[in-house]
Amino acid sequence: MSRSAAAAKELEQAGFQNIACITSGLQSVTPGTFDSIGSTELQNAGKAGLVTVQGKISAVLGTVLVCAFLFVTFFPEQAEKLLQIFPAS
Known part of the structure; x- marks a missing residue:
């Protein structure tokens, strides 16, 4: 200590x-x-504003991932055709 x-x-x-x-x-x-002063708590103060941006990015990324999952789940044939357009590296 x-x-x-x-x-x-x-x-x-x-x-x-x-x-x-x-x-x-x-x-x-x-x-x-x-x-x-302000709405940001002190434990987030050292993150140079990342906290305010991170929440928005996380929401958008989460929405995109959920939509992709639902697309693959409900439309597997179309998803397979779409994935064939991009060759594996």
């Missing part, structure tokens, strides 16, 4: 509340521990 983590643990044992030790980024900060 590093000195910072040990000091935070000692403070917590001494009765202090809302103690946080940031040893490997902000990922371990519990939401609501510190006051912040």
Whole structure:
């Protein structure tokens, strides 16, 4: 345990509340521990805006994958013809 983590643990044992030790980024900060401005929680602050974009990309990618799965499931002959257009490497 590093000195910072040990000091935070000692403070917590001494009765202090809302103690946080940031040893490997902000990922371990519990939401609501510190006051912040804006809607992004501190554990996402170091991701350079990726969090706001990632949700949209994940939704689009998930939709595309589900649609592809349904297409292959309900139209296997057409899916096979479509896959034959692109030769395997």
